[in-house]
Amino acid sequence: MQSLLDQFAAALGKQYVLTDQRDKAPYLTDWRKRYTGKALAVLLPKTTDEVSHIVKLCAASNVAIVPQGGHTGFCGGATPDSSGQQIILNLKRMNQIREIDVANQTITLEAGCILQTIQESAAAQDFLFPLSLGAEGSCMIGGNLATNAGGTNVLRYGNTRDLCLGLEVVTAQGEIWNGMKGLRKDNTGYDLRDLFIGSEGTLGIITAAVMKLYPLPISQWTTLVATKDIASTIALLNLFQKRATSLLTGFEMMTQESLALNEKHFPQMANPLPGHPPLTVLIELSDHESEEHVRKLLETVLEEAFSANLINDAIIASNLSQANAFWQMREHITLAQAEEGANLKHDITIPLSLLDTFIQETDALIRASYPGVRIINFGHLGDGNLHYNIAPPPGSDPNSFNLANEKAIHELVYAQVERCQGSISAEHGVGQLKLDGLRAHKGAVAHDLMKTLKRALDPQNILNPHKVVSI
Ligand SMILES: Cc1cc2nc3c(=O)[nH]c(=O)nc-3n(C[C@H](O)[C@H](O)[C@H](O)COP(=O)(O)OP(=O)(O)OC[C@H]3O[C@@H](n4cnc5c(N)ncnc54)[C@H](O)[C@@H]3O)c2cc1C
Known part of the structure; x- marks a missing residue:
């Protein structure tokens, strides 16, 4: 095996091939601390060519590769198994924003770009990159694409899949597929881009992407409201959808129990609504019209909701920092749960x-x-x-x-x-956590088609084996 490690070092530089146990440790345990694996090495490539070279070396030696971004996934997809024979390919050094195309309203970037950096770079040019989630300070766009991440802006802008126009992918054979056209229409047969998005590193390694940008909203109003039950909360959502249409950019529900946990571990995140309501809903409207226009709309819909007995109380954030505090309260629930100890997530x-x-x-x-x-x-x-x-x-x-x-x-x-005709994974993916449940959930035909795809694209089964589907 030493000669393969030497070949990795020759390809990347010795300092980017981590083999010491202490150096590897931060890459081996998932965010929830549910899975800890072992790895032959952690590799840190800088370019797409280096990724391609590494995959070819692994294919020649039949060594499995676990692609990794920010390692914030909830399903153990980026954690290796316990054999110590797999390598982790962490893309954090591939963090260049290649271009912001103002006319095309797109951003072209490498897979290791951190989500928050992308949002900030877009904002610096008066654009919104709408993907937003609690892990945005550390998750990376390659991981977001590989998991088809959702987050808080899906209602208006869609999932990561909906924000992606083009991809660059290294295949299981080490070939580079350049699908980096920033086109909004391209009906040329099978959609390879959509195949790789959400495939959690099992079909190819995403090295770069072209993502959509949107005009930065100039007005944003956020409110917290108290509701008594789910039925009235859904009626409230429908009312906002009808009255505010595309201005509705966030609608997050938090139960009394989830906010109690927040308050226990982060007292500064206490619910500002009095009386511990059964449900607290965070609603955000944003638009390109004046502040007054959006504020007036929000107040009108809230008044209608009060009259229809859909809400019992409401606080409108008076400034951006209070609005951010409302969002922080929502995002801290996941962190409060982690503080409380292991729990069973669905x-x-x-x-x-x-x-x-x-x-x-x-x-x-x-x-x-x-x-x-x-x-x-x-x-x-x-x-x-x-x-x-x-x-x-x-x-x-x-x-x-x-x-x-x-x-x-x-x-x-x-x-x-x-x-109830739902899905067992809304936005976190499958990874190793839901591998067993997937067959029953998808049904035999869909599951067999997924395995057929996996076998066709990765016949050696070296890309993230035993994640999503086992072949
Ligand atoms: C506090 C917190 C809040 C969160 N909130 C949300 C939320 O609101 N919505 C949501 O959807 N998720 C959420 N997540 C989960 C997580 O942040 C997302 O799944 C995120 O998209 C993972 O990105 P990552 O870079 O950390 O990927 P990783 O965890 O490193 O990897 C995830 C999967 O993608 C694969 N992968 C990573 N990079 C590549 C690549 N370049 N090419 C191919 N495969 C790759 C890995 O092999 C693995 O299977 C949250 C996590 C935390 C910790």
Whole structure:
């Protein structure tokens, strides 16, 4: 094996081939600390040609590659297995923004660009790059594309897939596919770009992308409202969709229990709405019209919502820093959960028409079978995306609770998801976490087609094996 490591070092430079255990350690455990693997080496390429060279070396030696970006994924997709024979290919050194094309309203960048840097670079040129999520300070666009990340702006701008116009990909054979045209129309047969987006590093390594930009909104108003239940929250969403149409850019729901956890671990993130309402909804409107226009619209819709008994209370952020504080409160729920200890996450989507039924039935089933558990329920409600997470009863050890109950709780929640025609992964992907559940969820035909694709594109099974599908 030494000769392969020597070849890596010759290709990248010795300092970019990490083999020392201490150097490798930060790349081996996932963000949730659920999976820890071993790796022959962690490789840090700088160019697409270097990625291509490494893949060819790995293919010749039949060594599996785990692509990695910011390593913030929730499904263990970027963590190697325990064999110590796989390599991690971390793309963080490929972090150049190649071009901002003002006329075409696109940004061309390398896969290792950090999401927040992309947002800031776009804003510096008066553009909005709308992808936004809690991990934006460390996740990378290659990882966002590979997981088809969602986040808080999907309602208006779509998922990462909807923001991508072109890709550059290194195939399992080490060939470079240049699909970097920034075209909004291109009907030339199979859409290879869409094949690689969301494939979690199992079909190719994304090295660069052309992404859409949008005009930067000039006015933005954010409000927190208190609602009593899911039915009225969905009616409120529908009211905003009708009255504010495309100005509605955020609609996030947080339960009392999820905000209680926030307040416990981050007291500065306490809910400013009084009385601990059952549900708190963060709503954002943004537009290119004047501040007054958007504010007036927001107030009018809120008044209508009060009159229709859809909301009990509301606070409109008086300035940008208060608006940011509202968003921080929403984003801190995930961090508060991590502080609290291991919990059982379900990142699901349910058609909005069945969401109320899903929550009522599933809550009742969970509480009947697991008395005392906390249901930490929040999500991008505007997209029907619920983070339906179960924390053990207060005082009990999370690890032993999860060990004893994980399988049964997942089965219960996912059976409910199927019953309500939902999806077992809304935005976090499959990785190794949901590998087993995928076949049942997709159905035999879809699952077999996925395996056929994997075999066709990666017959040696060297790209992130045993993630998403096993062949
Ligand atoms: C606090 C917090 C909040 C989050 N909020 C959201 C949210 O709102 N919405 C959401 O969708 N996700 C969210 N996530 C999950 C995570 O941030 C996203 O999945 C993100 O897109 C992962 O990007 P990454 O660069 O960290 O990828 P990684 O975790 O490094 O990798 C994820 C997967 O992509 C593959 N991959 C990475 N780079 C490449 C590449 N260049 N080519 C091919 N494959 C590659 C990996 O092999 C792995 O399978 C959150 C995470 C945290 C920690």
